[in-house]
Amino acid sequence: MSLPALSGWFPRGRGGGRRAGDPARTGSPAEAPTQAPTQAPAEVAAWAGAGPPAARTAPGAAAAGWETARLTGQDRSAALGGAARWEPLGMSAVTPVLDLRGVHKSFGPVTVLHDVDFVAYPGEVTALVGDNGAGKTTLVKCIAGIVRRDRGEYLFEGRPVRVDSPREATSLGIEVVHQDLALCENLDIVQNLFLGRERRRGMVLDEAEMEEVAADILAGLSVRMTGSVRQPVWALSGGQRQTVAIARAVLGDSKVVILDEPSSALGVAQTRQVLELVRRLADRGLAVVLISHNMNDVFAVSDRIAALYLGRMVAQVRTADVTHTQVVELITAGRSATLEQPDGRPGAPLGADVPSAAAEPPA
């Protein structure tokens, strides 16, 4: 497979693609004085998980979308010399596609997700990072209805929804590309793309229509396959398979695409091609959630980073506002020496003072 090189390699830039009226994306706190009000400490603490779920909602934030906190660009330079400052964002003018609040999940006695908040916006790549066992896959399974959360709100495009099965998630336009890709090796590209949703003309499959749509969707994603769309998947490279799996995810009316480690088995060139495709999906307005352990990939392609540590969301920040080192610290320690907690304490693990789930009364 060869992909045309994107001019400028991610020309939108991380954290770019500003939307009119979205102060959260302007990059400068000074540009958004009216829509990013300072929060009372109690509200900020609630973000960190110390408050009850009800306290997590900022006043009036339900419809407009609530962002958690960020390290401002202004403070970034300060971060180099000392403790940087977290600043609550208040409300964004753009409603998140996904907005999960206080999601809690246990498997028997083991609590895997502790009151996790997570948002994903249209037109953005949100990287979901965390060490092995942090709870990334479980959170994604909750989003995709594969696993039922014990409690927690689930808003889709600002509306509360019930997502208790994969079918319900799919009907909302949420697609997951799992690590194993779930492609059928013996089937060709067209058959894989349309598996389970074949186009028919009367009683027979409309092969010509499916071929045309397959070619269109691959071309629409700027994907050029060497060879026919009728070649079997077993004959494709790892990058090409990933592309087919992603194309299948966006074939319907998808609004959210979640990619689980899409480049984990790929070489340098193929990783770059897949990341270009990931960026392109977001540029077309999809909300893309990217699970990755690879910080280079995360920084190359994401607009936001959500960091899970031992089942707690310890930060959800703009990629442009944090450094590689800070994110690694968040992943490995649940805190960063150069990031303050929202309540002003420097460097303490966020949510570390939250009572363990085992000690909490049942919901």
Ligand SMILES: Nc1ncnc2c1ncn2[C@@H]1O[C@H](COP(=O)(O)OP(=O)(O)OP(=O)(O)O)[C@@H](O)[C@H]1O
């Ligand atoms: N069905 C289950 N039953 C019991 N424990 C589970 C189940 N699914 C996940 N866990 C546990 O939940 C924790 C989080 O797992 P999860 O797969 O969500 O982490 P992850 O961040 O995706 O890790 P990795 O990066 O290694 O894939 C792990 O300790 C795991 O053993």
